[in-house]
Amino acid sequence: MTHTFPKLMMALAVAAACNAHAQKAAPNASEEATKRHFASLVSGGQPKSAELTLFFTMMPKGGDLHHHYSGAIYAEQFLQWVDKQNYCVYKNTYQIETDAGKLALERVATPAARTCLSGVAVMQDNSMLAELLQRWGTKDFYNHSGQQTPPDRTFFDTFGYFNPVASTNTADGLRTLKQRAINENLSYIETVFELAPFTANADFDKAVLAPGMDGAAMNAHLNAQLEALLPLLDKDAGWTGWLGAYKANIDTATAGIDDEQFTMRYQPFVLRFLSPSQVFSSMVSAFKLASENPKVVGVNIVGQESTYVSMRDYKLHMQMFKFLKAKYPDVKLALHAGELALGMVPPEGLQSHIADAIDVAGASRIGHGMDIAHEGNALATMKKMRDRGIAVEVNLTSNDFILGIKGDAHPVTLYRKYGVPFVISTDDAGVSRNNLANEYVLFASRYKTSYAEVKKLSYDSIRYSFLAAADKERLLRALAVKFSRFEADVASSLHNAAH
Known part of the structure; x- marks a missing residue:
């Protein structure tokens, strides 16, 4: 008994060490496999964009350290807030109306006579929504043949459109x-x-x-x-x-x-x-x-x-x-x-x-x-x-x-x-x-x-x-x-x- 116990303890210790090593090795093996897979996605003349998108959507990304609150919100949510606050968006200028007097006049006008629409109405009008997304964001800027402001002005001007509801x-x-x-x-x-x-x-x-x-x-x-x-x-x-x-x-x-x-x-x-x-x-x-x-x-x-x-x-x-x-x-x-x-x-x-x-x-x-x-x-x-x-x-x-x-x-x-x-x-x-x-x-x-x-x-x-x-x-x-x-x-x- 005195000889068996130390051998048993030694065997258990070796088994525990092997198990710990296996557990430690498994993540390393997984990391190596991930490295090889990523290398295959970026190798060659043409990176595999769809697979990279899947890879980085899944990958933990830590933090986003350069992030603007109002600039991070999508236009569709701003339109929801337009209705939440009983505002409207002008058809021609895409500006939000917040003045109580002007809003009252719009509400009593017939639908055909209204020049300022609710957020829902904008989202239901495909043409107006498409144009709004080009004013309130940069969507389709390079897929466009009309007169446009330069890219930097287009970008910075967007904030003036949605600021009335952002804050x-x-x-x-x-x-x-x-x-x-x-x-x-x-x-x-x-x-x-x-x-x-x-x-x-x-x-x-x-x-x-x-x-x-x-x-x-x-x-x-x-x-x-x-x-x-x-x-x-x-x-x-x-x-x-x-x-x-x-x-x-x-x-x-x-x-x-x-x-x-x-x-x-x-x-x-x-x-x-x-x-x-x-x-x-x-x-x-x-x-x-x-x-x-x-x-x-x-x-x-x-x-x-x-x-x-x-x-x-x-x-x-x-x-x-x-x-x-x-x-x-x-x-x-x-x-x-x-x-x-x-x-x-x-x-x-x-x-x-x-x-x-x-x-x-x-x-x-x-x-x-x-x-x-x-x-x-x-x-x-x-x-x-x-x-x-x-x-x-x-x-x-x-x-x-x-x-x-x-x-x-x-x-x-x-x-x-x-x-x-x-x-x-x-x-x-x-x-x-x-x-x-x-x-x-x-x-x-x-x-x-x-x-x-x-x-x-x-x-x-x-x-x-x-x-x-x-x-x-x-x-x-x-x-x-x-x-x-x-x-x-x-x-x-x-x-x-x-x-």
């Missing part, structure tokens, strides 16, 4: 986006959510736009003006009231969004083409929100970068961010920067936007980063991004549509070469009528990639998020489990297909 139905909209994310195996969204409150101050605008000052003198002058404006904001009833309403909306609209399947966080945004006082007061709102509510994880600035005011005030905005970053050092910035292409602005306008966002404003992530090849110190900037872990949010569909840049012309090729971290994201999936799975399909179809790289991109979309450390670790653990299941499913389907 009044946020709870409903967030739930739609959550379910859509779950459907395509997306665990996390960090969305640019609602314009941060602002107010105007004409004296401030005049002071900071004074001609004849630059460099250190201008920065000292600007900081003095910023310090002087801060206490005035707290005395502005309109600004403080709007800020309070924003805080309440964050709490109510986002209630119930987070669960074991899905997590969402929020970035208030600033519009870069407003007046300096409006931009700064909006920044202050955003920094306050991000410092007070754990669901608000960062601050962003948006709006077409090539417009006159956006270009004129770019360096001013970066100094404003620097000023507030010093007061709120824990607030993170994910700044739209370098969403420009050669010819959109004079060449000197392409030389420093990404570097300024990093060196002056203190950005932790860069949205788009498209003009890096034109920047004056591009190699040094990319080294800094690599060394500091400043990721670029790559949006292939919108970069192609707005800027006309894709394939080897896209700077993702530079970021990959020089080791700059990047993530794949959607930008405005509702406007583009797109989803994150398709962004991965585009990446895999256009660039020589591997399963190891796309899997890393999925993990990186959590690693470079602004989530709290505990939440980040939780989602990374869950993502590992999801990848094990995904790879097992792929391996199983390949085995079944072979037999």
Whole structure:
């Protein structure tokens, strides 16, 4: 008995070790099978697009870090909200009417005399719906022979059509986006959510736009003006009231969004083409929100970068961010920067936007980063991004549509070469009528990639998020489990297909 017991224990230990090894080996075998399968989908002269779509729809995709709430909603849902709020859409202009007096006149008119239709009526009119989808999104832009505005104007103009209902139905909209994310195996969204409150101050605008000052003198002058404006904001009833309403909306609209399947966080945004006082007061709102509510994880600035005011005030905005970053050092910035292409602005306008966002404003992530090849110190900037872990949010569909840049012309090729971290994201999936799975399909179809790289991109979309450390670790653990299941499913389907 004394000799048998140790042998039995040894046998059990060996069996347990073998079993553990088998369990450990099985996921590795599945991963290897998935790698080989993915390689077969992207090899040769023509990637297998349908199979890639299936692959990336199934694949766990971690997070979407460059995501605009209103731009992610599809037009069909906006039309439902038109009826929910008893508004209507004009036949000829496709604008939403919200004026009570005009709406009353439309309701008493005969059906034949109505010029403003309900959302349901629009959806039942195939011709009007098709035209509306071209105004409220980018559908059929390249399958069209009529007069059109340029792609960038078409894209940015869409927001003016659906804005009247976008901000009044946020709870409903967030739930739609959550379910859509779950459907395509997306665990996390960090969305640019609602314009941060602002107010105007004409004296401030005049002071900071004074001609004849630059460099250190201008920065000292600007900081003095910023310090002087801060206490005035707290005395502005309109600004403080709007800020309070924003805080309440964050709490109510986002209630119930987070669960074991899905997590969402929020970035208030600033519009870069407003007046300096409006931009700064909006920044202050955003920094306050991000410092007070754990669901608000960062601050962003948006709006077409090539417009006159956006270009004129770019360096001013970066100094404003620097000023507030010093007061709120824990607030993170994910700044739209370098969403420009050669010819959109004079060449000197392409030389420093990404570097300024990093060196002056203190950005932790860069949205788009498209003009890096034109920047004056591009190699040094990319080294800094690599060394500091400043990721670029790559949006292939919108970069192609707005800027006309894709394939080897896209700077993702530079970021990959020089080791700059990047993530794949959607930008405005509702406007583009797109989803994150398709962004991965585009990446895999256009660039020589591997399963190891796309899997890393999925993990990186959590690693470079602004989530709290505990939440980040939780989602990374869950993502590992999801990848094990995904790879097992792929391996199983390949085995079944072979037999």
